[in-house]
Amino acid sequence: MNGAPSNFILKPAMAHFQTSIENECFCMMLANSVDLKVPPVSIVRKESQKALLIKRYDRHLENDVLTRIHQEDLCQAMGLSHELKYQADGGPGLKACFDLVRAYSANPIKDLQQLIEWVFFNFLIGNMDAHAKNLSFMYQGRQIRLAPFYDMMCINIYKDLSQKLAMKIGGENRPEWIMARHWHRFAEEIKISKATLRKRLTEFCFKLIKAIDTTHSNFIIRHQGDSLVDDVIATIKKRVGKTLQQFE
Numbered sequence: 001m002n003g004a005p006s007n008f009i010l011k012p013a014m015a016h017f018q019t020s021i022e023n024e025c026f027c028m029m030l031a032n033s034v035d036l037k038v039p040p041v042s043i044v045r046k047e048s049q050k051a052l053l054i055k056r057y058d059r060h061l062e063n064d065v066l067t068r069i070h071q072e073d074l075c076q077a078m079g080l081s082h083e084l085k086y087q088a089d090g091g092p093g094l095k096a097c098f099d100l101v102r103a104y105s106a107n108p109i110k111d112l113q114q115l116i117e118w119v120f121f122n123f124l125i126g127n128m129d130a131h132a133k134n135l136s137f138m139y140q141g142r143q144i145r146l147a148p149f150y151d152m153m154c155i156n157i158y159k160d161l162s163q164k165l166a167m168k169i170g171g172e173n174r175p176e177w178i179m180a181r182h183w184h185r186f187a188e189e190i191k192i193s194k195a196t197l198r199k200r201l202t203e204f205c206f207k208l209i210k211a212i213d214t215t216h217s218n219f220i221i222r223h224q225g226d227s228l229v230d231d232v233i234a235t236i237k238k239r240v241g242k243t244l245q246q247f248e
């Protein structure tokens with residue numbers, strides 16, 4: 001009210017996909033359990049209505065005074081219109097995002113590490129919609145850092161939605177066609193060795209599989225069981241299995 005900064009975001013369900021709330025909540029909890037930086041999320045209900053409640057990361061609280069921290073998504077940072085958020089429409093791909101973070105982050109080692117795991121995570125959970133407006137920079141004083149991650153869910157279970165990756169991995173946007181050679185091409189694009197990519201991706205697969213059951217239990221305690229979450233978990237396990245096979 002009266003221009004005061006808000007400190008939470010209430011995100012309603014996606015049109016035609018009421019389960020997107022549980023889906024995004026579970027995927028954000030899972031991201032947190034594999035050490036991706038994400039804001040706390042929860043589901044709020046009032047009568048027949050529900051929404052995802054997300055804590056804003058672009059706020060600073062000191063002495064009871066809340067101030068705004070400036071953020072800019074990667075399309076804005078590249079001077080591109082929101083109409084260019086998809087690579088297929090001429091928007092940025094992963095190489096451009098990695099180059100930008102490498103050039104501007106005040107802690108490129110940590111931020112590139114987070115970014116690579118963001119790519120792995122979205123691929124493995126079946127999130128096709130990981131475009132450059134779903135990544136942001138935060139400006140803290142004169143320091144630029146990659147902001148925590150947001151807007152991650154398993155799109156793969158909604159077959160009516162596009163099943164093409166918003167940003168290609170090693171030149172391929174059909175997830176089921178991504179093989180070890182595409183990951184190797186991606187490694188070249190982001191300037192790491194093939195061996196490092198393979199090690200990081202396989203380690204991340206194991207970490208994700210290990211985290212799934214505990215996250216599921218925590219989700220059930222907080223929000224009760226949901227068949228949607230079972231479907232999401234089955235999708236993730238299948239994709240992790242296929243990915244590990246590529247590197248055997």
Ligand SMILES: Nc1ncnc2c1ncn2[C@@H]1O[C@H](COP(=O)(O)OP(=O)(O)OP(=O)(O)O)[C@@H](O)[C@H]1O
Pocket residue numbers: 009011039054055056057058073133134136150151
């Ligand atoms: N926790 C957060 N703190 C601060 N800003 C946030 C947070 N989560 C999201 N945002 C900002 O709000 C914008 C919209 O959020 P989000 O991507 O979740 O919505 P969306 O409707 O799914 O977007 P789209 O479908 O266009 O990708 C983001 O691009 C980001 O700038």
Ligand SMILES: [Mg+2]
Pocket residue numbers: 133134151
């Ligand atoms: Mg978004």
